[in-house]
Amino acid sequence: MKKLGNVLYVTIPEAFLSLEGETIIVEVEEKPKTRLPLLNLDAIVCFNWIGISPKLMGACVERKINLTFLTPYGKFLANVSGNIRGNVLLRRKQFALAESKEESLSISRNIVYAKIYNQRKVVERTIRDHSMVIDQAKLRDVSEKIKQSIQSAKDAKDTEELIAIEGYVAKQYFSCFNEMILQQKDEFAMNGRNRRLPLDRMNALLSFLYVLLANETRSALESIGLDPYVGFMHKDRPGRPSLALDIMEEFRPILCDRLALTLVNRRQISPSGFLIKESEAVLMDDETRKQVLTAWQERKKQEIIHPYLKEKIPYGLLPHVQSLLLSRHIRGDLPEYPPFFME
C-alpha cells in the first residue's frame, strides 16, 4: 500500500511559506523560523493568513501534495489543485451511478452499515473497558438500539429512508456520548450534536476533527480520480463535497469520536483551552489546536489490519484505501462497495 507521508500544519497566522531548492522555508514576520524538506510530505494545511509562494504551490501541485487553506478557526477556504487529475470515464460512471436510485442506495447502504457498526463498536468498547465507572444500562440500551437499526438499514427502500435511520442512530449514539466521557465530565459535557455554532467544548472539538477528516477524504477521492462533490447519499449542493461526506461517515466514529474521547479522558486537553464567546459559541485556542493536531497525526500513524484487504495499513490511509475501493466498484471490478468495519 502507498506510504503515509507527513502533514505540515501551519498554525501561526503570520507565517509565510516559500520554497528554496527542495526545502520549505517558514518565515514569521520576515524572519526564517523553520526549514523542512518537501520530501515525504503528503499535505500542507495552512491556518495562516499571510500565505505561501506560487513556486511552492507549483511544487505541491506537481508532487500531488495536497495544499489546503483553512481560516485560523478551521473553516475551509481553498484548496490548490493543478490539472484535474484522473479519468473522465471514471467520473462519468460515478455520475451515472449517482443518478441511479438503486445504485446510490446500494453504495449508501454499505456506508451506513459501516457507520452504524463502527458507532456501536465505540459504545461496546467503552462498556468493555470501563464497565465499573459507567452507566452500563444506558450504554447497553443504546448499543441494542443501534444493533436493531442494522436490520432497518437492510430494509430501507430508498436513500431518504436510509438517511432517516442513520439520523436516528446518530441521535441515540450522541445521547450516550456523555456517558463515555470519564474525566472532566462537567466541562466537556455535550448537549446533543450541534455544528453551527458549536455550543460546547465537545462539539467544538468534534467539529474541528471532522474538518480535518473531511479535508483528507476530499483530497483522497480527488487523487483517485473521483469527483468529491458528487455523492450517493448526501444530495448535491454547490460547494459541498458530498462524496467526501458520504465516505467519511464510516470513519467519523473511529478516527474522530474516539480520538476526542481519548483526549478528554486522558486529560490531554483541558477546558481552559476553550474560549466561550458571548453568543455561547465555543472556540479552541491555539495551544489546544496544536495538541489536537499532534494527537491527530499520532493517531493516523497507528496501524490496523484492513479487514477487506487483509493488509496492514495506518489509520491515516483509510480515506485513500476506501476511495480506491469505491473507484474499483464504480469501475465494475467489484460488485459492491466494501466499506470499512472496525474489528
Add this chain to the structure above:
Amino acid sequence: MTHQEDELLPLSGIHHFLFCRRSWALITVEQQWDENIFTIKGHEFHKRVDDPFENQSGPSLIVSRSLPVRSFKLGLTGVCDLVEFHPSKDGVNLAGHSGLWKPIPIEYKRGLPKPDARDEVQLCAQAICLEEMLSVTVERAFLYYGKTRHRTEVSLDQQLRDLVTNSAKEMHQLYARGYTPQARYKKECKSCSLVEICLPTIQTEASDVKKYIQRFLEEDQ
C-alpha cells in the same frame, strides 16, 4: 485502416501493453500513474540519451536523438531514443543533408533483456513509424541494454511486425471502449509501479464483498 491525428496513442504504451494490458489501460484509459524506484531509475537513465538538440552528423553517419515519430497505420506516436542514419543506395533524402540515408532505430533500456518480446515490439513499432514517414524500409534495429552495455540486433521479421500491428489494433479497441481489463495477479506485479493503484490481489475476492459485509452485520446476532 488508418487513424486520424487526434486518435494517435502513445507508442511507448505498446511496451506496457505487452507487459500487462491492465497496467496499460490504467495509464492510458484512466490516466493514472505512479512512480517507483524502477521508473525513476529509467528516467535518470534516459536523461543521458534524450537530447533532441545534441545531434551529430558526419559524411558517413547522422545521429538523431529523441526523434519524434508517428504512424497513422498503427495509430501510434512517440519518440525514438536514437536513430542513426547510414548512407545507403536505397535510402532517402533527408532535409539539410546531401545523399541518400537509411535509418536504424536504437532503443535504450536501463536493465537487462526481458524474457518476453515487449522491448522488441516497441522498437519494431518505431521502425514501422520511420518506414511510413520516410517511405523507406528499415532492415536493422538495435536494443541497447544499460546492464550489459551492449547493442543487440533485433530481427524485424514478419512475425514481430504482425505482433506490433495486432497489439496496436487491440490497444485502439480497448481505448475506444474505455475498458480496463481485470487484474490477474502474477509475480511481476511486485515490481510494477502501479501495483498500489491496481490492487491485483483484491480481484480474487471480488465475489466475497457480500460475504465480507455479512460477516460483520451478523457477528453477534
